[in-house]
Amino acid sequence: MRGTRQAEALNEVLADLPEFRSAQDIHGELRRRGQRIGLATVYRHLQVLSQDGAVDTLRDESGETLYRRCRTSTHHHHVTCRSCGHSVEVEGPAIERWAERVATEAGFTDIDHTMEVFGLCPDCTGQRA
Known part of the structure; x- marks a missing residue:
């Protein structure tokens, strides 16, 4: 998938999106930019990027998977605003x-x-940090 026109277009969109977005949102942005890429192709590319650690994923409160370009190579978690989607x-x-x-006690190796934490950011509560 790497090096294809679709992969390059997807990477450009991910680089421009500051917050987590659904595959459908990302697909819509690709279409707005004139890219003719199927939604299934977007999902496949996002899956590979996620497995490679290049894209962060989280599930929102409704269970939908959201994606964002990973900003760090170390293992981390996210605190995400329920209102505006801002994520730290x-x-x-x-x-x-x-x-x-917990895993060891259950005999797992x-x-x-993943851990997702949701709340309201300072901007949405009017309490700027």
């Missing part, structure tokens, strides 16, 4: 320890996890 990357050493302990 955060490290969570306590979460890492908890996930490892080679674990992975």
Whole structure:
């Protein structure tokens, strides 16, 4: 997929989107830019980018998967505003320890996890930090 016209167009859109967006939103932006790429192709490319660690994913409160260009190569989590979608990357050493302990107690190895935290950002609550 890398090096194709579709992959390059998708990478350009992801570079321009500051917040998490659904595959449908990303597909719509590609169409607005004149790119003729099918939604299934967008999903496939996003899946590969996610597996490679180039794209962050999270599930919103309705369960829909959202995507954003990854801004760091280290393992991290996100705190996302329910109102405007603004997201901040955060490290969570306590979460890492908890996930490892829970998995070990259940007899699991080679674990992975995701953690999504939602709230209202300072701009949406009128309490600028």
